[in-house]
Amino acid sequence: MKTRLITSLGFALALSAMLPLAGQGLVTPVVSVVKGEKHFKTGYDPINVDGTINAIIEIPAGTTAKIETLDNGTMELEQKDGAPRFVKYLGYPANYGLVPRSVLLKSKGGDGDPLDVIVLGPALPTGTIVKCRPIGVLTLVDNGELDDKIILAPVNSVFGSIKGIEELDKKFPGVTGILQTWFTSYKGYGKDGKLQLSSKGFKSRSAAIKVIGDAVLDYEMSVSTDADRRALDEKGNPFLYRWPGAKNKGE
Amino acid sequence: MTRHTPLSAARVLLACSFLPLAAQAPEPLDKQYGYLSQPAYIKHYEADKTGKVILNPYLQVASKDYPAILDVKMAPYNWVIDAMGRVGIIPEAPHPLGRTYEKGFFRPEDQSKRKPGTRENFGHVSALGGAPGRISGEILYDKGSNSWTINNKSGRYTKHNTDRTPDQLVNAATLIREVVDPGTASWGPVFFLLEYSDESVREELMKSPKLAYDDAAKKSRPHIIVMPAGPVLEPKVEKPAAKAEASTVKTAEVAPAKIAEEAPKAAPKAKKAKKAKAANNDDPS
Numbered sequence: 001m002k003t004r005l006i007t008s009l010g011f012a013l014a015l016s017a018m019l020p021l022a023g024q025g026l027v028t029p030v031v032s033v034v035k036g037e038k039h040f041k042t043g044y045d046p047i048n049v050d051g052t053i054n055a056i057i058e059i060p061a062g063t064t065a066k067i068e069t070l071d072n073g074t075m076e077l078e079q080k081d082g083a084p085r086f087v088k089y090l091g092y093p094a095n096y097g098l099v100p101r102s103v104l105l106k107s108k109g110g111d112g113d114p115l116d117v118i119v120l121g122p123a124l125p126t127g128t129i130v131k132c133r134p135i136g137v138l139t140l141v142d143n144g145e146l147d148d149k150i151i152l153a154p155v156n157s158v159f160g161s162i163k164g165i166e167e168l169d170k171k172f173p174g175v176t177g178i179l180q181t182w183f184t185s186y187k188g189y190g191k192d193g194k195l196q197l198s199s200k201g202f203k204s205r206s207a208a209i210k211v212i213g214d215a216v217l218d219y220e221m222s223v224s225t226d227a228d229r230r231a232l233d234e235k236g237n238p239f240l241y242r243w244p245g246a247k248n249k250g251e
Numbered sequence: 252m253t254r255h256t257p258l259s260a261a262r263v264l265l266a267c268s269f270l271p272l273a274a275q276a277p278e279p280l281d282k283q284y285g286y287l288s289q290p291a292y293i294k295h296y297e298a299d300k301t302g303k304v305i306l307n308p309y310l311q312v313a314s315k316d317y318p319a320i321l322d323v324k325m326a327p328y329n330w331v332i333d334a335m336g337r338v339g340i341i342p343e344a345p346h347p348l349g350r351t352y353e354k355g356f357f358r359p360e361d362q363s364k365r366k367p368g369t370r371e372n373f374g375h376v377s378a379l380g381g382a383p384g385r386i387s388g389e390i391l392y393d394k395g396s397n398s399w400t401i402n403n404k405s406g407r408y409t410k411h412n413t414d415r416t417p418d419q420l421v422n423a424a425t426l427i428r429e430v431v432d433p434g435t436a437s438w439g440p441v442f443f444l445l446e447y448s449d450e451s452v453r454e455e456l457m458k459s460p461k462l463a464y465d466d467a468a469k470k471s472r473p474h475i476i477v478m479p480a481g482p483v484l485e486p487k488v489e490k491p492a493a494k495a496e497a498s499t500v501k502t503a504e505v506a507p508a509k510i511a512e513e514a515p516k517a518a519p520k521a522k523k524a525k526k527a528k529a530a531n532n533d534d535p536s
Contacts, residue, residue: 049380051312051319051339133317161316206322206434213309213344220305220347229348230295236352240359243293243302245381249411250292250360 032077032084034127039073041114044100044129046216052131053212055152059096060123064089067126069098069114075126089186093178095119095130099150102215103222109146115215117150118179121157131155134208136165138179139200142187147197149183150208164205176202283422284332284385285415290376290407292360296348297376304381305348307341307373313430314338320432321399323392327531330401331378331387331408332423338430339378340390346373361406375407384408386419388447390427393527398439398480401427403447404530413449417456417477424478438481442529445473465528474529 038044040056047053058067058075066078066085078085097117104110118138124130132152140147151168153159162168169176180199187196232238240250281287298304313319314337321328325342333339349371356365375387387405392398401424403409424441445453445462456462456475465472 045306047306047308047310049306049310049312049382051310163317206320209309209311209320210322210325213307213342216308217344217347220308221345224347228300229350235357236354237357238295238359241293241295241298243290243298243304243381245383246290246293246376247288247411248292250362 034067034075036073036075036127040069040075040100040127041071041073041098042101043073046099046101046212046219048131052133052155053152054100055095055097055117055119055130055132056100057095057097057119057124057126057128057130059092060125061093061095061121062091062123064091087186088188090182093182095121095124099212099215101219102212103219104215105218105222108218111145111147114219115150115212116147117152118183119152119154120159120175121154124154133160133162134205134212135159135162135168136205137203137208137211138176138183139203140183141198141200143190143196148203148211150211151179151202165202280334280336280385283419284336284426285412285419287334287383287385288408288412289383290379290381291411292407293376293381294360294371294374296346296350296371297374298381299348304376305346305373306380307344307377309342309344310378311340312337313340313427315430318430318432321390321434321436323434323436326390326392326399328390329373329375329378329387329405330390330423330427331375331405332385332426333379334383334385336385336426338423338427339384340431341373341375341378343372346371346377375405386412386415386423388420388423389531390431391528391531392436393439395525396437396439396480396527397435398437398483398527399433400439400442400527400529401478402442402444402474402530404444405447410447413451415448416452417443417475421477428481433484437483439527440476440480441478442474443477444529445475465530472529 036043036056044054044056056069058069059065064087066087067075068078069075095118097119098114099117100114102115104113104115106112117132119130119132120135132154135151135153138149138151140149151165153162159168159172162171165176180201184195184197184199190196230239230241240248242248242251293304309325311319312333319338319340321340322342328340328342330341331339351368351370352365353367355367355369357363358365375384378384385408386403387408388401388403389405391400391402393400401420403415403420409415420441420443428438443456445456448456457473459475461475463474463476464470465474
């Protein structure tokens with residue numbers, strides 16, 4: 001009886017010792033680091049041979065945790081002043097992520113990061129690679145800097161057959177309005193009393209195809225060096241390249 | 252020991268009924284758009300160090316379910332019919348592993364001397380990742396008539412194949428007009444370039460009364476128009492740009508999207524007939 005009492009007392013003490021932890025927010029409500037099979041920024045192809053685009057999901061629809069992809073290829077819950085960062089607004093209206101092997105060059109007015117995308121449809125887990133088609137571009141200006149977002153539709157989704165912004169409006173009324181309202185509002189008002197982000201509406205699918213292609217090409221150009229190119233002969237002419245799947249005319 | 256029953260006999264008969272399929276004529280796609288053929292060559296810069304042929308980042312694959320869209324600012328385009336009869340569409344763009352040759356260069360694939368300033372671009376193979384393809388060519392924008400012309404100019408999937416015919420180009424162009432949105436322009440004529448056909452086909456067409464040249468005096472680029480221009484389309488006018496900044500967007504209003512781009516100007520009036528060229532240049536990409 002005495003032993004039992006001592007054990008119970010010890011257990012109660014141990015529990016009470018843990019109590020302060022609960023109030024310290026030491027338990028992170030979402031996974032804080034996600035590691036993919038490959039490097040999230042550079043390991044996956046941006047384009048597929050069927051013409052679809054691969055998007056990588058950072059922030060699932062409906063959530064508020066600001067998850068970002070780091071240069072080491074993992075995803076992490078963004079930290080600000082030592083604390084995890086959450087959007088202080090309603091959850092994201094769609095999935096949010098990036099196109100791998102793409103860059104918005106600073107020299108072209110970009111932020112030096114991969115191309116941001118909004119992926120329509122139900123929530124997809126962080127780190128999902130999803131095949132999409134471009135629908136259009138949501139134009140955004142954040143503190144005077146261009147911050148356009150590409151709108152993508154997953155191929156296997158109710159949005160998969162949408163071919164442009166006008167069709168999106170016709171078949172899914174309100175979606176463009178929701179996106180525009182959310183993305184221009186979630187950062188709140190600036191010191192001047194105006195919303196920090198502004199938008200002049202949407203650009204066409206054709207514009208989205210160009211923005212994606214430019215960002216992917218800029219990335220490939222920025223990482224290609226002379227060491228990646230095949231050598232030329234002494235006169236500066238290319239050698240004939242033999243490829244196993246070709247007829248190799250000229251041999 | 253195996254027992255011979257009516258059921259097993261029926262199975263054998265059923266199996267035999269499939270036999271004729273094995274000897275059947277080429278599938279319809281082979282007839283419509285030509286046999287699947289390996290690319291004639293892959294240029295030295297088109298595959299990375301692992302041997303992977305890099306895809307053109309602007310690639311669109313057009314089908315009846317999901318048409319491609321053309322943009323005059325991105326012209327010229329290449330097209331290729333793939334194994335499944337879809338159309339791959341890619342604009343001309345510099346290749347990240349390519350070079351610009353200030354003094355020109357000698358190209359080993361076709362033993363040709365290229366002009367100074369030639370840049371190595373993505374070719375037709377970058378629409379299929381080097382996979383086999385059917386007939387292919389170019390889609391060129393003709394500013395004078397605000398229209399897209401189509402031809403069969405491809406050194407990879409057209410030129411070195413004996414079976415590529417004007418009929419296949421007509422079939423391919425018909426499909427392209429069906430599954431590719433020409434945007435703000437119309438469809439122009441379709442040119443079959445004799446220099447990109449087999450000798451046997453060429454010989455016959457050289458006798459055709461329809462034979463024409465880009466420059467009749469020099470007899471350059473012999474071709475035949477195999478399809479006339481399509482009807483002139485009314486330009487698709489998207490809604491003009493919304494001037495309203497987001498701060499004025501009322502959250503309660505979920506109005507249809509405002510299109511930010513300027514509405515395309517009306518199609519330029521066709522200038523006094525400067526004939527559309529059958530090909531962009533002589534580089535058999």
